Amino acid sequence: MIEIEQIDKLDIDIDRVQADLEDLSRIGRAEDRSIYRMAFTQADMEARQWLMQRLDHAGLQTEMDGAANVFGRFRDGTDKPVTLIGSHLDTVPAGGSLDGALGVVLGLECLRRIKEEGLQDHIYPVELVAFSDEEGRFGGGFFGSRALVGDLNPAVIHEAMDLHGVLLSDAMTNVGLDPMAALNARRAPGSYRAYLELHIEQGPVLDAEKTPIGLVEAITGIFRWQVRLLGQADHAGTTPMPMRHDALAGLAEFTGEIPRILEENGSESSVATIGNVQLFPGSVNTVPGQAEFSLDVRDADREILEQLGDTMRRALSAIGRRRGLMFEFDMLSNVDPVPCDTRVIDTIADSLDSSETAYRRMMSGAGHDAQKMATIAPVGMVFVPSKDGRSHTAAEWTHMEDIHTGGNILLRAALRLARLETSW
Ligand SMILES: [Zn+2]
Incomplete structure (x- = not known):
């Protein structure tokens, strides 16, 4: 039996974590220090190899499943x-x-610390996972975790495509993976006592408040559309302004309406983003006949999201009618908001309280x-601050002190969850 007092004294090796982070950041790094490790590229595969080597070096078992998720564990074949x-x-x-x-790096460190303390034989198994294509190069994201929970089928794998028209199946085959093997990655419900993820906040709240830890209560829902406004490509010099069916003008009008739509139909945490736009034919002296763009809308409440979807559909149709544009869209993904598990939240809160670590509950x-x-x-999640809220850019940064605090909470919460005495 492992006492809670013993767990709460454990400390990660922050120098080792820092060295690992620096090492890993070299994979796929450009000259401006931004990182290009998109799913199933060579750099992404190299990162998997790096992780497996680190696990191997620590005397841990490694596995890459059919979805190319990488696992680290103390021993294979646990029931x-x-x-x-x-x-x-x-x-x-x-x-x-x-x-x-x-x-991933802090999870690796947790496994190493558990092994160094010889705790693995006195607890339920603790394992590490690095999931594939979380960022959604091929559509909605979470490819690896979707595979694990059995949320994939052959058609999804067959049809998934990135923004440049590269098929998921081709990208996987090119790096030596069998795309359909992802269907074998499925795990049964009940395989896991808990899933625990530490992540940077990717927003400005913790950093602005100087709070080292965010305890996540729920994860926002998202819907993503690929929208097309279809007008008519005409000569830029000879087509009078009132006679144009300019797809970009329609897109611009819709973009301008977004803040009002959110204010009237959303909540305080509602956000909407048009992050990718393509114009056709894309010629300097032709009126844009077609605008194709992504639309990403988020909120923590499912009903609000539905309402926002309805309003945006109506707004785009109305703009289309006024400007003589056809409007159509594909739903790229539609993910409901997900509350974290109260037992896992409470366990993390216990670890925070007993180490007197300041934290805020958040979405x-x-x-x-x-x-x-x-x-x-x-499931449960722990956030650490993102300096100035910056993320998805080379400016992404978290103070090592906060990483140290977060790593210790992750280690201690994981061990509390894995104690033989913890029952659910
Ligand atoms: Zn992430």
Whole structure:
């Protein structure tokens, strides 16, 4: 039996964590220090190899499942429910060094510390995971955790495509993976006692308040559309302004309406973003006949999200009618908000309280693998501050002191969850 007092005295090796983070950040790093480790690229595969080597070096077992999720564990073949800790190694294009990577590196450190203390034989199993394509290069994101919870089918794998028209199946095949093997990654409900993820906040709240830890109560819901406004490509010199069917003008009008739509139909935490726009034919002397753009809308309340979707559909139709544009869209993803498990939240809160660490309870405005894992396991999340709220950029930064605090909370909460005395 392991006493709580013993758990609360444990400390991660922050120098080792810092060295790992620096090491990992070199993989896929451009000259401006931004990171290009998009899912199933060479750099992404190299990051998996790096992690497996680090696990191997620590005397831990490694496995890469059919979805190319990487696992680290003390021994293979357990039938006991596992406390799984982890995050992801892929990045957005020109991303930062901590989004995903921090949770994986700290999870690795937790396993190493447990092994060094010889605790692994006195607890339920603790394992590490690095999930595939969390960032959604191929559509809605969470490919690895979707595979794990059984939320994939052959058609999804077959059809998934990135923004440049590269098929998921081709990208996987190109790096030596069998795309359909992702269907074998499925785990049964009940396999996990809990899934615990530490992540950078990716927003400005903790840093502004100088609070070292965020205890996540729920993860925001998101819907993502790929929208097309179809007008008519005409000569830029000869087509009078009133006779144009300018798709970009329609897009611009819609963009201008977004703040009012959110204010009237959303909540305080509602956000909407048009982050990718393409104009056709894309010629300097032609009226844009077609505008194709992404729309990403988030809120922690499912009904509010539905309402926002309805309002945006109506707004786009109305603009289309006024300007002589056809409007159509594909739903790229639609993810419901997910509450974290109260037992896991309470366990993390116990670890925070007993070490007298300041924290705030909060929502996650970003999507995370934890929301997929919640369909088969109780989940919890810990946030550490993002300097100036910056994320998905090379400016992503968290003070080492906060990483140290977060790592200790992750280690102690994981061990509390994995204690033989913890029953649920
Ligand atoms: Zn992330």
